Every structure is written in C-alpha cells, then in structure tokens.
Amino acid sequence: MNSQYPCMMAVAQIRGGPLAPNLRGIVYFRAVAGGTEVYANVTGLPPYRPAQNGQPPIGPHGFHLHQNGDCSVGDVNNPFQGAGEHWNPTNQPHGNHAGDFPVLFSNNGNAWMIFFTDKFTVGDIIGKSVVIHQNPDDYRTQPAGNSGKRLACGVIRCVYNWMNY
Secondary structure (H helix, E strand, O other), X not given: OOOOOOEEEEEEXXXXXXXXXXXXXXXXXXXXXXXXXXXXXXXXXXXXXOOEOOEOOEOOEOEEEEOOOOOOOOOOOOOOHHHOOEOOOOOOOOOOOOOEOOOEOOEOOEEXXXXXXXXXXXXXXXXXXXXXXXXXXXXXXXXXXXXOOEEEEEEEEEEEEHHHO
C-alpha cells in the first residue's frame, strides 16, 4: 500500500474450510478517529455445544487477526495453518495482542458485531488474515488462547484509500 494514500477501508471475505464448509462472512475495517472500527457479519457458525467429557465447548468462537494472508486449507484436519499465529506486532502477552478480538456468539448460526480498536490502523493489517476458531478464546493461554481448530479464514484487502475519498 502506498503510504502517500493510506488505506481507509479494508475487507476480508470469510470462507469456511472442511470443518465448517457452510461458514461465510464479511469483516470490514474502517479508519475512524483514533483507530479502527471493525464490523463482522458471519453466517453458518456451528451450533453451540457446552464442554463435555473432557472436550472443549464449540462456541462462542475465537476471532483473531493472524500474521499471514494465506487462507489455503492445507491439512483438512487442521486447516488454515498458513495464516500463521495471532498477529502480535508489539510482542504482548496473549489477551493483549493487536489481533485479539472479542469472541463471536452464534445465534442460530449467525453473528454480527461492531467494535473499535486503537491497536492498529487499517493500513497496518493489509495482507493479514482473519480467522474464526472452533472454541472460545480464554485470553490467557500463551500464545493463542486455546481457541481450538480454525474453522474459517479470509485475507484482508484494501478496498478504499484516501485518494478515492
């Protein structure tokens, strides 16, 4: 991205992998005063299942920025590993990574959320990825919050820069 014309809005189109093939969504990142507004609209989330028999719950779903813009499935039993780890440009402990987002709560498979963050600008995240996980993030376990398998992924791309303003 040409820093002379900063990216003002970006988007990630989320696609489910083999563990959640019907999962779809869109995440917008919009430059606002003091930071970035994040808007997510997701459908096809798996139904909630409480933890049982030593197995973690399914949902609410971990929701993060990851280091790499690689959403290739790879291993069907452990998909989207090419996305790398959580994006953590300031080397913070888990729970305070720039890429740590609130969990997604499924309502009949749908989740919708808007939040603000001052941990990055839109231009900082172009070429990174958004990943939705099977389990909730505990915001403590290092390095990734014990949020389980990766269900869906989308690469972040600039769609609107200052020059288009």
